[in-house]
Amino acid sequence: MEQLKKSLSKTRSGIAGLDEITGGGLPTGRPTLICGAAGCGKTLFSLEFIVKGALEFDEPGVFMAFEEKAEELAINVASLGFDLDRLQRDKKIKVDYVHVERSEIEETGEYDLDGLFIRLGYAIDSIKAKRVVLDTIENLFTGLSNMAILRAELRRLFQWLKEKGVTAIITGEKGEGFLTRQGLEEYVSDCVILLDHRVINQISTRLLRIVKYRGSVHGTNEYPFLIDEQGISVLPITALRLEHPVSSERVSSGVESLDQMLEGRGFFRGSSILVSGTAGTGKTSIAAYFANETSKRKERCLYFAFEESPQQIIRNMRSIGIDLQQHIDNGYLQFNASRPTLNGLEMHLLTIHKMVKRFKPSAIILDPITNLITVGSVSEVKGMLIRLIDFLQAEQVTVMFTALTLNTVVNEQTDEGVSSLVDAWLLVRDIENNGERNRGMYIMKSRGMRHSNQVREFVISDDGVQLVDVYLGPEGVLTGSAREAQQLMEETGVVLRTHAVTRKDKEIERKRNVLQAKIESLKEEFESVTDELNKSYIEEELRKEVMEKNREELIKKRHDGNSNGSGK
């Protein structure tokens, strides 16, 4: 194994991403062919190889230019921040411009390219170069006419380069039916990289493919690459194994009532959230809230706006009570606004990659992804988003997409077909009723949590975004003023009922009072009757007493008379 590794030693190119695809770089001590059509970035590619070698890996390099003069090259790469002149003065780089002009040359018989060999050898030795670029050696074919000699000499040149032990890049123009016009791939058989600059629907995409890499495994796909102010970056994108770590940490959506619908805690960190809805349903507002919340937590958020300029978004969001500018000033929020048509899908993906790597956000927002359709087909957009989600999940970045649905009928398949990819899907839709349009929101899905199944009314006011329970009544779901009317009606009802209740209570009180009074009078009556009855009873008693007394009196009297009479 160790032996094997040794035999396949690789030289790091220093070009971002390329070393990942090639599994370590270009084959050390061997020539690599880079071919492609005009303007595909061959020269820049090879120049970056040389410059990065000198700057980062302490490997001096010789750049032999057959097309551009040294001064032109210096100017061309100055925009990338490479100071070619200084590197030359420091003896880290040697640029040699080879001028071949057929009209100035008369061929008078057998010749060889020893001049080139000596020249190159001298240049290599003078700075102890480890890297060599020949850009584009095929130009020799336009300057010299003896094909047989040229071919033999090129074969010898590549062999010679191998013997010199320099890692070389040879560039070649793409030819008809062949990788290069002169069939250079025949001679350079160790590593061949094809660059392509494709324009589809007026959108250009730069692509790189490793056609062959002898003795090494390598990525075989077409990888998009980007040329910007930092040079070339290639995107190794198809590490599509679902092995990324997951987090069960929750992050708030920024809208409290929305968090409530998500078990009260919000989304999972590192998950992907799709907010879809028809035009003007407040998708951007939700996204801005999420951005605001992320920044408030002192986490970084990256906002990719494909429709509005940052200033526009900031202004608009101020009207609903969030100030995004302060987060930008604090460095927690960064906007990246570009028209989708600026470049191809892959370029967008690459830009996002680069920005994420540089800014290291904990959340990113793409608003809206629908616009990307303009630069690619549905399946392409889907492919791009798969890779993006994959990348972001590996980086534990929470991502929120907004998507525009064009029809009001809820389509299970969103336009981008990403619904199956995302972890959470919020749907904002119009509810048109009673001559007004209101927004209803519900959670279509949210993986791994018990989310609310209810439709909420989504209200955007000066105070911000809010989710209100819709009124569910016999007449169906009521929103907006209908809901408010219903609420008012209910309130009225309550008041009326309270009123009615009080009235009844009073009546009862009155009745009770009346009855009470009646009871009192009856009591009085009863007492008077009792008194009456008692009175006659006493009279009777009295009479009876008196009569008894009288009778006793009488008896006594009679007894007295009787004794008097007989004695007489």
Next chain:
Amino acid sequence: MASEEPEELEKNNEEQIEFVLRLYVIGASSNSVRAITNLKQICETHIKGRYTLDIIDVYQQKDIAETKQLIALPLLIKTLPLPERRLIGDMSDTNRVLRGLGINV
């Protein structure tokens, strides 16, 4: 007679012209050796006595390969008379050499 005169004149002029030639070779490669032999022969035949020829071995002065824009060798550079011309090869194609040098035969 009158029609012959300018031709005679031109020929006379041509014969006055001095050639400054510089031949770049590498060591003793067969091409170099042939080129030297062939060129000397051509010069002796056609411009005898009015040429200077320097023969330079590039191996001895490797830096001139860059400064003189050398690629294919052997290389003959005719600096005078103007315009400067470059001839590569072993000089075996006499007609082409003569044409390259601007010598009418």
